[in-house]
Amino acid sequence: MREGYHPCVAQRGKGMGLTAIEIEVSNPANPEVTDRVEFLVDSGTIYSVVPAPILQRLGIRPLTTQEFRLANGARISRQKGVAMFKYRSRIGGADVIFGEPGDSNLLGAFTLEALGLGLDPLRRELLELPMILGSWGYNGGA
Numbered sequence: 001m002r003e004g005y006h007p008c009v010a011q012r013g014k015g016m017g018l019t020a021i022e023i024e025v026s027n028p029a030n031p032e033v034t035d036r037v038e039f040l041v042d043s044g045t046i047y048s049v050v051p052a053p054i055l056q057r058l059g060i061r062p063l064t065t066q067e068f069r070l071a072n073g074a075r076i077s078r079q080k081g082v083a084m085f086k087y088r089s090r091i092g093g094a095d096v097i098f099g100e101p102g103d104s105n106l107l108g109a110f111t112l113e114a115l116g117l118g119l120d121p122l123r124r125e126l127l128e129l130p131m132i133l134g135s136w137g138y139n140g141g142a
Contacts, residue, residue, distance in 0.1 A: 019124040021107065024086040025050055027058045028093055031084050034058075039107035041126070043119040047080065048111040052098040055081060062098055078103075090115045 019041040024034040035054050047066075062079035069075055079098040084091060092114025099105065112118060118129045 019119065019126075021087070021126065023107065025054065025058065025096075026084040026086070027060050028082060028084050030059060031091075034086065037105055039105045041112070041119050042106045043109050043112060043121070045106050045108040046110055047095050047097045047106075048083075048085070048108045049078075049097045049099040049103050049106040050083065051103075051105065052079070052100060055083065055096065055098055058083070060096070066097070085111050085115060087115055087117070090117065092116070 020038055021041055022036055022038045025037050026032070026034040035058060037050055037054060039048065060081045060083055062081050064080050065077050066080045067075055067077050078100065081096055081098065082093060083096040084093050092111065094108075094111040094114040096111075097103075112126075113129070116129050116131050117126045119125075120127050
């Protein structure tokens, strides 16, 4: 396997490629207790969506309600909290939406970035992002 490459299940149909991946979700207050969830990777979505019963079982509580606009122009509201996500040796925390019946399990951009991953839109593969830590005007501690 080449370095920086993470295979995903790529499903093709109707001219559109979908990338699915299984990730462990946990409560930041109790990260040892996890639930494995299969997500569609959607780098165009900001937040990840996890079914509310899974988040509730993990003890994750909603912090607020967020309004969203759907592609058809309709507006919906969903509860939002914070979850831990683990993929292989990568762990990150990100906002999470409490999915309701009919909502898809989506892995959004905030979660991908928290895990240091990006989606190659042509190959539909997860790639390791270079983790750059910098400071504007940093002079080496002098």
